[in-house]
Amino acid sequence: MRSHSYDDVLSGPRKRKIPEVAAEAGLVVEEPGSGFCGAVVRLEYGNVVLEDRRGKHRVFPLSPAGFLLEGKPVTLVPPKAAAKPARTISASGSVKVQGLKARTARDSRIWVEGKHDAELVERVWGHDLRVEGVVVEPLDGVDVLAERIEEFGTGRERRLGVLVDHLVPNSKESRLVDAIHDDNVLVTGHPYVDIWQAVKPAAVGIRAWPEVPRGQPWKEGVCTALGWGEPYEGWQRVLGAVSGFRDLETPLLGAVERLIDFVTVPRD
Numbered sequence: 001m002r003s004h005s006y007d008d009v010l011s012g013p014r015k016r017k018i019p020e021v022a023a024e025a026g027l028v029v030e031e032p033g034s035g036f037c038g039a040v041v042r043l044e045y046g047n048v049v050l051e052d053r054r055g056k057h058r059v060f061p062l063s064p065a066g067f068l069l070e071g072k073p074v075t076l077v078p079p080k081a082a083a084k085p086a087r088t089i090s091a092s093g094s095v096k097v098q099g100l101k102a103r104t105a106r107d108s109r110i111w112v113e114g115k116h117d118a119e120l121v122e123r124v125w126g127h128d129l130r131v132e133g134v135v136v137e138p139l140d141g142v143d144v145l146a147e148r149i150e151e152f153g154t155g156r157e158r159r160l161g162v163l164v165d166h167l168v169p170n171s172k173e174s175r176l177v178d179a180i181h182d183d184n185v186l187v188t189g190h191p192y193v194d195i196w197q198a199v200k201p202a203a204v205g206i207r208a209w210p211e212v213p214r215g216q217p218w219k220e221g222v223c224t225a226l227g228w229g230e231p232y233e234g235w236q237r238v239l240g241a242v243s244g245f246r247d248l249e250t251p252l253l254g255a256v257e258r259l260i261d262f263v264t265v266p267r268d
Contacts, residue, residue: 018064018065018073018074018075019074019075020074020075020076020077021069021074021075021076021077022076022077022078022079022080023040023043023048023062023076023077023078023079024040024079025039025040025041025042026039026040027039027040027069028040028069029050029067029068029069029074029076030067030068030069031050031058031060031066031067031068032067032068032073034058036050036052036058036060037050037052038050038051038052038053038056038057038058039051040076041057043062043078044059046061046062047059047060047061047062048060048061048062048076062075062076062077062078063075090127090128091123091124091125091126091127091243091244091245092124092125092127092128092244092245093244093245094127094128096127097127097131104133105133105134105135106132106133106134106135106157106263106264107155107157107158108134108157108158108159108160108161108263108264109134109135109136109137109152109160109161109263110129110134110135110136110137110160110161110162110163110259110260110263111136111137111138111139111148111160111161111162111163112136112137112138112139112162112163112195113138113139113140113141113142113163113164113165113195114138114139114140114141114195115138116194116195116196116235116239117138117163117165117195118136118137118138119239120195120198120199120239120242120248121136121163121256122136123239123242124242124244124245124248124256125256125260128260129260132260132263132264134260134263134264139162142162142164142173142176142177143176145162145176145177145180145187146176146179146180149180149182149185154182154184154185155184156184158184159184159185159186159262159263160182160184160185160186160263161185161186161187161188161258161259161260161262161263162185162186162187162188162259163188163189163190163255163256163259164177164187164188164189165189165190165192165193165194165195166189166190166191166192166193166194167187167188167189167190167191168191173189177189186258186259186262186263188254188255188256188258188259189255190249190251190252190255191251192249192251192252193212193218194218194219195252196209196218196219196222196234196235196238197209197249198248198249198251198252199238199241199242199247199248199249200247200248200249203241203242203247204237204238204241205241206226209222210222210225210226212225219231219234219235222234
């Protein structure tokens with residue numbers, strides 16, 4: 001005679017666990033009470049709608065062990081919602097457009113003073129500009145701004161946004177900008193002597209940008225003070241330190257954002 005353990009006596013007959021199955025559309029199950037066999041069409045109000053091979057629909061509650069799948073009882077449960085893909089943020093802080101395809105360039109343009117300005121704008125706002133189809137072009141100084149605007153030929157769908165360095169009261173740059181009177185041109189700028197200075201010092205590993213004596217070229221003076229070699233070497237150090245908008249000073253961020261809005265938002 002076989003002896004029984006206390007666990008066997010106390011636990012009694014073991015109940016078989018009924019598996020839960022996600023009620024995905026197209027899953028074929030049978031409702032044993034009615035014998036109705038069909039594919040899941042949808043879920044509604046705690047019920048499942050089945051469709052048989054003749055196209056007939058029946059509604060059944062999602063009760064425990066309420067259906068047979070390949071002859072075995074199952075509990076149908078709502079499918080888990082697919083996780084939404086995580087949003088990717090661009091270097092400018094905007095939501096990155098996935099699967100971006102190049103857009104035909106607009107007639108409108110953004111002009112910046114020089115090559116370094118263009119490269120920094122591309123580093124931070126490049127994704128946004130490609131989404132909007134905006135081309136950034138170096139102006140090679142603002143002394144020729146009025147002539148270049150006249151050559152460009154502005155219009156309602158052909159606007160210009162211009163980013164200017166050292167745009168402070170009574171500067172040469174401010175006087176040149178004040179002479180521009182065109183509703184299709186927006187000139188903004190930042191107070192820094194050069195676009196380098198619009199990069200936060202901490203981003204490039206310094207406490208502050210050096211003071212450069214008047215009359216000395218600013219980039220050369222900075223590189224000499226910091227031991228960065230030639231200006232092209234210093235610029236590679238500065239540009240390489242910028243990974244996103246957080247590495248830039250607020251005045252530059254605001255200026256560029258206004259320009260992008262100006263050349264992309266339709267005007268009445």
